[in-house]
Amino acid sequence: MDITSLTAVELGKKIRAKEISVAEAVKASFDQIERVERDVHSFVTIDKEGAFKRAGEIQKQIDDGSLQSPLAGVPVAVKDNMCTKDMLTTCSSKILQNFKPAYTAEAVRNLEKAGAVIIGKTNMDEFAMGSTTETSYFGATRNPWNLGHVPGGSSGGSCAAVAAEESPYALGSDTGGSIRQPSAFCGVVGIKPTYGTVSRYGLIAYGSSLDQIGPVAKDVTDCAVILEVIAGHDPKDSTSIDRNIYIHSASAETNGLKAGSPNLAGYDFTGALKEDVAGMRIGIPRDYFGEGLDAEVKEKILAAVRELEVRGAVAEEFDLSLVQYAIPAYYVIASAEASSNLARFDGVKYGCRTEEYEGLHNMYKKTRSEGFGEEVKRRIMLGSFVLSSGYYDAYYLKALRTKALIKQAFDQAFAKYDVIIAPAAPTTAPELGKSLSDPMKMYLSDIYTISVNLAGLPGISIPVGRDSKGLPVGMQIIGNCFEEHKIIRAAYTLEQTRSYERPESAGMRGEGGDR
């Protein structure tokens, strides 16, 4: 049997049915890593020894019936910005190249409690700043569909690992599109949940008001199951929201939610796995389908919308407005937060310290200048500038006001529509080495994903075919806050109309790809 072609849920089922042992599942992942990692380079750290040890422990708990989670025994790859106790956590940065956290991130702990086996930590853009995974200190990850192209970013390692079948599923994080865009480029499914749904405790912060952890997997079912495991209210994260309480509160109503709306707005994500879009109102923002969007991407997405219409959904074009202001507002807010968040890397508490220095401030400056890459420095500088006295009002507060208007625009849209459908990115994956020379151009490629983070909304990226170069096209379905159930239902329904496509690199053993 071709174990690595299974979804996480399928594999978990076979493990619980004793058709496959946990050790076999783990071995299948490492065998595949052995085959493809040299080409794809999804990982920063691979923990073979730890994974096999853990596999034995999990197997016992499954055998004695104490562990029954759908993910029990299933291997997982974790983006390298989530702390894992005693396991390297580098953020793909030189400054953290030797960092072994003293605790594990809450989302990862939730996976561990469910019996997940961590096989390694995935490559990313340094501190999640980038859209191609090329800013990693440890070198770029390649797209499993075409090794000459990028996997997207910043969760490029997680998405490539899933597409190349090195891991059945992975965790990513999304600040401006960092789960949805690489999922699109790699032909896998990824969800960025409503802000506050998954704890950020132990996620090394980039833009704290925007960061969310989410699942990356082969299908929508996996993503819903994983999200159900990692989500939950965490008192250790002050921005974590108890969805069960929030949806019944008065403040929910000011956010356009009806108090007492069905429990699907809580933590039941798998309950939304239904093939049913009858009467679902879909908004197609005209401003997302105009200039700058690749014609083939547009065609694939509109074709997918038609499939949903055939199944009873009602799609309509509308003007979302303010689209051109999302990127400038994002770069002000994210850079400002980054400049503050990354102040903690100073060569004192963890990470590297420069060799030679004179006095404390010189030590800080030299350590940081040697330890951070170009893109990270660029954003820290910009962030420091927009927060500095004299510029704070003109830039930072202006951006926060713009954010309020963008949120309003979405509120108005969701008064009319259940979901909004958009591209995940303007093009398919660009070639390696073509993006970093012009940062502004790279920033613009996040145009369809960024406003979702600014407004705290949930979004899912799902593959809808391939372009003439053979590269995957991803479609984004955006929901109102706490309405993951609608985007999951729409994505699941669409998924039933097509079969999962594997890159040749994943199936290079020559065994059939019938899944």
Add this chain to the structure above:
Amino acid sequence: MANKISDETIEYVGILAKLELSGEEKEKAKADMERMLDYIDTLNELDTEGVEPMSHVFPVHNVFREDVASYKDGSTDTLANAPLKKDNSFKVPKTIG
């Protein structure tokens, strides 16, 4: 509307950011920042008069709890990552004359 970043400004931002840039890096940082700010200035087309700055999408309230220690002494674990340590403390260059 083209923004011009002076040498003094880039120097000052370097101090705030705690980054030491070489002459060449400074010139590049100036050019990058000017370009980004020109782009960010497009926000000025937008009338935000009377709009409250939104730092959080949801209304956030302070979270209170009883002042009970929930952690054990983690100093050994915490110090394990210190580049330099001494007497169960982080070691840093001398800070007071």
